[in-house]
Amino acid sequence: MLTFDPICAIATPPGAAGLAIIRLSGDSCFTIADTCFRGKTSIEEARSHTILYGAFWSGGQAIDQVTAFVYRAPHSYTGEDVVEFGCHGGTIVAHEVVQALIEAGARHAEPGEFTKRAFLNRKLDLTQAEAVGDIIHAVSTQGSHTAARQLMGGFTRRLAELREKLLELCGLLELELDFSQEDIELIDKTVLARRIHEAREYCLELASAHRSSEILRSGFSVGIVGYPNAGKSSLLNALLGKNRAIVSEIAGTTRDYIEETLQIGSMAVRIIDTAGFRASSDVIEVAGIQLAETLLEECHLILVLNDSAEGWEHSNPLVNSLRGKFLEARVECVQTKIDLLENTPEASKDAIFEGLHLSVKEERGIKELKHFIEREAQRAVQTVSDALINARQASLLTQAASSLAKAREAVQAGASNEFAAIDLREALKRIGEITGEVWNEEILNSVFAKFCIGK
């Protein structure tokens, strides 16, 4: 195990609560901890994975009663000697503990530095480190669970299998190269090309899971649009209702839209209420068009609310225009205020009731709409279930795929084995960068800079 200079930080969120945890890791951290801790046993003498109880001293006085959690290298989160102090929560004490540890010789940890050390000590690979960040920032249970599977090595295993297959192919190619004088063919070139192709397809499949991963990470985005008085506000309130668990209102410079996140099933759904669509004959006028379009571009589902009392085809120009503009999203019309449909001819009614329809006033159709949204959200994430592919990983997978494409072309063109072998090695390097088998400071910084301090 590598051991670095001692670092410390508060590992729990700020605020008044029963407990705060301060983490200390690195070289001589037991000595540092003992200068502040007075208990029956010293931390230096304590066995690994034991809990001591005592007073935490700073500036000649006991500032709190604390528990000290002792982990001896390599059996700790970072792989180094680690002490965690549990003190009473609140603004003051936890900061004093950190300050005292710094005075005793530790320095304040940088964002993600504990996890970075865990990586350097091979306690986890980069995909697992990234999963830690995804669990902490998860907005849905499904996103959190997927990240947990990744943390427990789901993605690591997939990549290890892929790597093994490519290494085997590489090995065969290079072995053949050794016997090139004798013209021995160790592997059928058609089989070789097929296996490289399969590996490439697998890389692309994983890379394409990036989109659904983002949905798990940030939520499934539903845009609500419609002409004025289509019932947007009341639908928004009905959807949020008692489910207003996680609510965030974007307080931007323009207050032209509202975004709220709610849990539907195991998914986080971001409802984006855009204002400003106005009908003028068959042309669609969009007030603040740029903002609205930017918002809708992020949406996976766009619901166009149509006031059914105005005629059930009243919003069709808007629906068609949006379908033409946002090809990636599903655009659906929702008939609102169906309680007002008394005088509508039966034929029209049938058409209305075929699609999505609701009455907020009579509480009809809300549950059905939620089911529809949940079904759409689930469909959008039905790909990889044990990894949250992020942009970094997707980009590396795509790069690996193009190297594999080149390798296959070389094989099919009957070129010398060494060309294909170079491309395969290139692909292996990219895959190694995903897990961190191949790394440099730049790669690590890009991964850990996003972490919070204390992790």
Place this chain on the structure above:
Amino acid sequence: MLTFDPICAIATPPGAAGLAIIRLSGDSCFTIADTCFRGKTSIEEARSHTILYGAFWSGGQAIDQVTAFVYRAPHSYTGEDVVEFGCHGGTIVAHEVVQALIEAGARHAEPGEFTKRAFLNRKLDLTQAEAVGDIIHAVSTQGSHTAARQLMGGFTRRLAELREKLLELCGLLELELDFSQEDIELIDKTVLARRIHEAREYCLELASAHRSSEILRSGFSVGIVGYPNAGKSSLLNALLGKNRAIVSEIAGTTRDYIEETLQIGSMAVRIIDTAGFRASSDVIEVAGIQLAETLLEECHLILVLNDSAEGWEHSNPLVNSLRGKFLEARVECVQTKIDLLENTPEASKDAIFEGLHLSVKEERGIKELKHFIEREAQRAVQTVSDALINARQASLLTQAASSLAKAREAVQAGASNEFAAIDLREALKRIGEITGEVWNEEILNSVFAKFCIGK
């Protein structure tokens, strides 16, 4: 040790961070924990004060990698069997862990319920429990340190000594009563009266520490007043400057004043900027007079800013009026804008420089003003140093003091010993209520209702 039904709650503040801790305590909590935890060792088999590492399962899947901290009764915070789970911080996982434990048989803990159990199991007395709350909500290091001394038994020991003295006097009185036929005097009545008087004085001294305790608990309040353009805003900014550590702006219905808390030395100082004082001849007009007066009533120090360029006695009517109105506070005049004093006669200048004076523009006098505030704050809290006397304790101490006064009167009047003994017993009962030696549900509820959940 008493054991109650199993309860659980998140013990760390909400928010995204490295760690969250979920506490589980009570009957069969190891069995409950084991239904969710999968590690090398089961929690049931683990020794006390050890740390296990494993996966936390819920709904048929592993939702996170966790550490389990195992404490066996009576060696735990509550005195019961306790398991604390450390999981990754964030909104989702910690709540899922609590949910899973509830499904496995625990119930959600009420505010302060863990500490209440600690009290019922005699792990700490009520003054120590109250100290826990004070540490968590401390706004200054000095307040936090005083609460820590109370947690470690400072106040408990004081009360135990007092109790012992009163018990001794009680014993003598009651012994004499047994020999009343023989007319034996075991204790000199003058000595007895003096000792009761001393005890009473001690109770009142402790009770009077309530005011300084409140300063340690909530901060030393400084009101800044002055006629318009006296330089209040710029002074406020200069005071807060880089010390803007803990900043809170009261977002009330009236935004007529600003309150900010800053640390000066080891004290928390609340700076209250009241608007609305206007000079009109020698009468003081107070705009929104009721609000301003309510605010200033809370203040321990009132600084009247006087624009020295307007004449150094310009604000005297305001100073005098405030001194007449707020007798508890110290009211001081501060000469501002002293950089503009060029044309002032020397005699006036001398008078100005005798008192508090400053120039925000030239950064003169700010440090001195801070020292002055700190000195005043320290003077206000120079009483009891190992207890934060709260309203409940002060009230009980005052009640005990009046019982002791009655006891002394009875002794001095030469009444039968039994009267003084009854009063002494009454005083002992009140002191017992402070520590919780005497308690009922009502007392406990009043103490623990103020706690946060998870403590």
